[in-house]
Every structure is written in structure tokens, then in C-alpha cells.
Amino acid sequence: MDTPNRRRIFLRHAVAAGTAVLTSRVAAQGAPKLQENDPQAMALGYKEDTTKADKAKFPKHDPSQKCSNCQFYLGKPTDAMGPCSVFGGKQVAANGWCSTWVKKAA
Numbered sequence: 017m018d019t020p021n022r023r024r025i026f027l028r029h030a031v032a033a034g035t036a037v038l039t040s041r042v043a044a045q046g047a048p049k050l051q052e053n054d055p056q057a058m059a060l061g062y063k064e065d066t067t068k069a070d071k072a073k074f075p076k077h078d079p080s081q082k083c084s085n086c087q088f089y090l091g092k093p094t095d096a097m098g099p100c101s102v103f104g105g106k107q108v109a110a111n112g113w114c115s116t117w118v119k120k121a122a
């Protein structure tokens with residue numbers, strides 16, 4: 017049964033969830049840029065340019081792997097920079113890369 021009350025409750029939850037996602041994205045867009053010399057960035061081999069990734073340290077790296085096609089990238093693929101959930105929402109380069117890269121689900 018789909019009563020008007022159930023629909024109202026469902027819609028309220030859907031709106032609340034959407035607002036939470038939007039709020040976190042807006043907050044993340046004001047986040048600072050991740051620096052390559054940040055200790056966590058260095059530990060994960062982050063580079064602003066994927067072609068500059070350390071081949072010796074990360075032999076499985078491929079230049080086609082970029083933040084913009086990573087599962088943890090929260091920006092739009094067309095943005096030059098976007099927040100990364102691995103680095104607490106700090107801005108990473110769309111063309112960047114780190115060893116946590118995971119292909120974004122299609």
C-alpha cells in the first residue's frame with residue numbers, strides 16, 4: 017500500500033538526503049588545494065599531473081588513470097579541480113593521480 021503519508025515521509029527523506037549531498041559538495045568546493053608535499057599526499061604518491069607519477073614506486077600506474085575518472089573524485093569530470101574524499105575533501109587536480117585510484121563505476 018502506498019498511502020499519502022508514506023509518500024510524504026519518503027519524499028522528506030529523499031529531499032533531506034539530497035540536501036546533505038549538496039551541502040557536503042558545496043563545503044568541499046571551498047576546501048584548500050591538496051599540495052604534493054602534504055604528508056598524506058606524499059605517502060600515496062599524489063601528483064597534480066598523472067604523467068609525473070613515480071613509475072618505479074607504482075609500476076601498475078597507467079597515464080589513463082586520472083582523478084577525474086577515479087571513484088573518489090567528487091568534482092565534475094570537466095572541472096580542472098575537484099574535491100577528493102580520500103583527502104578529506106581537499107581539491108585535487110582533475111588530471112592528477114594517487115595510488116588509491118579506483119576506476120569510477122560507469
Ligand code: SF4
Pocket residue numbers: 062082083084086087088089100101102103108112113114115116117118
Ligand atoms: S583518490 Fe582518486 S581522486 Fe583522490 S587523489 Fe587519488 S586518484 Fe585522485
